Amino acid sequence: MLPRTQCGDFRVMHIGQTVRLNGWVQTNRDHGGVTFLDVRDRSGLVQIVVHPDTPEIHKLAHAMRQQDVIEVVGEVIARSDATVNGSIPTGEIEVKASDIVVLNSSETPPFLVEDDCDTSEQIRLEYRYLDLRRPKMQKFMELRHRVTHAARNYLDSQKFLEIETPILNKSTPEGARDYLVPSRVYPGSFYALPQSPQIFKQLLMVAGMDRYYQIARCFRDEDLRADRQPEFTQVDLELSFVDQEDVMAVAEGLLRAMFDAGVGIRLPEEFPRITYNDAMARYGLDRPDVRFGLEHVDVTELMKKVEFKVFREPADNGGLIKVMRVPNGGEQLSRKQIDDYTKFVSIYGARGLAWIKVNDLSDLPGGLQSPIVKFLPEDVLSELLHACGAANGDILFFGAGDTKIVNDALGHLRVKLGHDLNLIAENDHRFVWVVDFPMFAWNEDEKRPEALHHPFTAPREDELHKLESDPLNICSQAYDLVWNGTEIGGGSIRIHSPEVQSRVFKTLGISDEEANEKFGFLVKALKYGAPPHGGLAFGLDRVLALMAGVDSIRDVIAFPKTQKAADPMSEAPGEVSEEQLKELGLRKRRILQES
Template identity: 55%
Template sequence: MSMRSHTAGQVDLAVLDQEVTLVGWVNRRRDHGGVIFVDLRDRDGMVQIVFDPDDLDVFAKAESLRSEFVIRVRGKVRRRPAGTENPNIVSGQIEVLGLGLEILNRSEPLPFQLDDERVSEEHRLRYRYLDLRRPEMLARLKLRHQVTRALREHLDNAGFMDVETPVLTRATPEGARDYLVPSRTHPGEFFALPQSPQIFKQLLMVAGIERYYQIVKCFRDEDLRADRQPEFTQLDIETSFLDEEEVMALIEDMMRHLFAQTIELALPNPLPRLTWAEAMRRFGSDKPDLRIPLELVDVGDLLVAVDFKVFSGPANDPRGRIAALRVPNGNSLPRSAIDDYTKFVSIYGAKGLAYIKVNDAAAGREGLQSPILKFLTDDAIDGIMTRTGAQTGDVVFFGADKAKIVNESLGALRVRIGQDMGLVEQGFRALWVTEFPMFEYDEKEGRYYALHHPFTAPNLDDLHLLETDPEAVRSRAYDFVLNGFELGGGSVRIHDQTMQKRVFELLGISAEQASEKFGFLLDALKFGAPPMAGLAFGVDRIVMLMSGATSIREVIAFPKTQSAACLLTNAPGEVDEAQLRELSIRVRKPVVEKAE
């Protein structure tokens, strides 16, 4: 026999005058002049129970109730008295007259009140099973379930197969640090937890699966941020015999289905696209937030001949950039705010933040205010004003340095100012960013790195540049961006063994290293590997943005802290010596230097 007849979310006017049996937690108990009100909470919602003193035994039990007691109630549904309705809940027009009460379990006083918004995140994570009782946390987990269900539904209908890939795999030389797992049966050797199923999904294409997906855990031992966790969830996708246009069209359909099914939002059809070069030029970022109506403008050509090395240096440097960021009505910013923005861009390597305040655009030089005006010619000033479209009341900020520093600093400043000045539009703005560079060059190490990963295929029009100008080679990569977050990224893969070896060589991965780390993939490419393309989406990020949370920790049931620790289970922890001996491991404690 079931313990309940209805959930709290099912009790409304449709069951008026009926007897129901409910189970759940005491969210709140109130004693009003001899009548006890109990708000009973379960996964589906909340319902008000009323106990009157007509039945002394039931009333006595009701008096003993405290917050978070687990109870079972039998009662009759009736209308609430006029003026006491609650329009915010499904059961707001009714209440249940308690006829029977059973205490299934008692609760000690909680370490924090569930409705207290001041509770620290550390405390919430320590008692996460209590934190998850809060309605907003439960709503996020429900949304996460709806997201994964909608994704599976769409991909199943599109002919994809859900295939699991190994969790114990081999360490790879690229990407973030691996989490290592010692092998007892192979002393001194280690498995690695997968940073992604990349190689395995390519092998599935070689095997003839054609359309694969998996909602899968991935692991990266990297420094954490609000949108990073040591273990996170990806929607992993791979296809055969589709090019990038077909893959992006398929994914657009999937994302439109997802947003329509979960939050009833219609994404544009088709989604806008920007090449990587245009995104960097206009927004300083390869994941631009299109909700912010501010853009960067190149002005370096106007400053080539100025007698001001801060500008003339980058203007004459092939790797340099000078960009301007016009902020409408920014003239009202106090000097303290500009000083704060100067400190902010220094985080990204900028040595300063030049600016021009426009007091009167029609007055030319005399209508402007800035310490740098004395270094600029009238032609340069006129050119900057015209190109940026600066008007009276605006301020124009400048970034001048290596292009990478200018892009990162002004790109971040654009977002910061947009948030500070309330310029961020409501809603969701999605786009594709395409034609990423294949490689990026590290001047300190004197070597190339793959901008995405070493299995990304080069643009067919740029193959002739692989030997002569690798930095100019575009890849067949594409990222799905939403509100300034990269939600998903992928590419057409290299399916030719010769091309794969060529790319490894450019990345400084020797034949021996390639054979040791990726030999099984290179071998597989010998045996009729099909053209393949795919991508992976961050499920945690999708749910974070949809729910309005500010961190992916808020949409993961049991997350880690920013130091990659679990406060609930006190993981990681030490293990005993016998277990270490079995694994042929000896732990060397870190040496702590004593202060003199």
């Protein structure tokens, strides 16, 4: 039997050869008695021509339907100059069929299996095996393969060991909810699916493995969000005897390899760093998009000079007042657009959006247009305009109030304006490390500090003395990598001292008993010569979605769940039998739904 040749591999050098190919019928066309079939497999598409001088084959070809699976034997011939198709790689040739076998016939698909299908995502997910036949989706899966392959090759070259960590773990609820798995052997006990391999990769460092990596499956039972998945994939790594810069250097090399293999983009040799405080001050968000300006200026102290209540009250009471200058915005933005932006910031808790249009800097206050100008003295206006570098034609937007609300509102407004005003160049890829995150945040509900990342993150050594006395003003050795305003990964130097880990637990309000119950095996391991270590994880699905230029990570996952954490194809999650529940020592309880 002839060896199979993939459909997309045929070129002019194959002319005159007899070949065998397999694939799915994409289209069937009759041109004056001659039948043309477009046949596709993963490699691409090739045209098959069937002439009436082979009646049986011609009759069979004429009856073909879309997505029938066939085998074709025939001769590769050149297309005439008039029929060359320059839009496909095989467009200079076609295969003149001498034999066709139907391997399997197909029912009429619920949607056209082609890139330009306009069916709903729900239907696409229900028939995911058909959706994945579309060339675009197959390219996404090939991208995923290339990127993960490059990641493995790079990490292998850096002497990492690929080690699998357990899927069935003990529940340690410190963040999102765990997915629980009941144990049949230990009735009443449960395993938990891993939210990350965090504790086990630290144990591998204690075990002397030195450099670990894993393409790790992780599970989080999170509240429903637009683009999150209950199961997802991380490129996960951990290293011993390193500091923060060592880990970031390895991560940068890893990303360079992934981007080169995935999309052919050459990344810079070193990514810039910005502190968390600087990011919040300049951009309002801890994942800044640094492709454009519109940086914020803090004018809180200046506004202590005014009587205008909207500004004066937060200035005097620990709040924040920021201004963002939009160059030429006064000339570009209509009053309706400004009103729309006012509605937009309300999503983030802002009560309004003050603004000033700068028409003529030489005429104060007459050259300024705004409802609030009359409340601001001329000397304050002059200082304000100088502080933000205002020019004629600009518009200034203000945020005033609670610090978090101001940063959220003005930070997201900055991103929206960057897109709305076309301030972002195409194919501009900017990476930035955000470092020196706070170690703790205040949990208002529980009236205690909580770990901003996780409780195993090490504090900065020069601030360790403040752990008990001033925990909210300690910086951690944590770092996040941001790509064009999206956090794609992060990590930290870990605590390797059992004494420091115990102090951090106490600061978090975790008693010795609770720490032993949740993390006892890690705390015990730290007592047996744990090396200094740190690591990082990239969200592979998110990185791939950004590489592919798609809005949803579902497009780069072979079998994703919906936004409601369900699978329309397999109908998971599903009911289980009473017998299965009985074996597990479980029984159903009716949950009353509020009407």
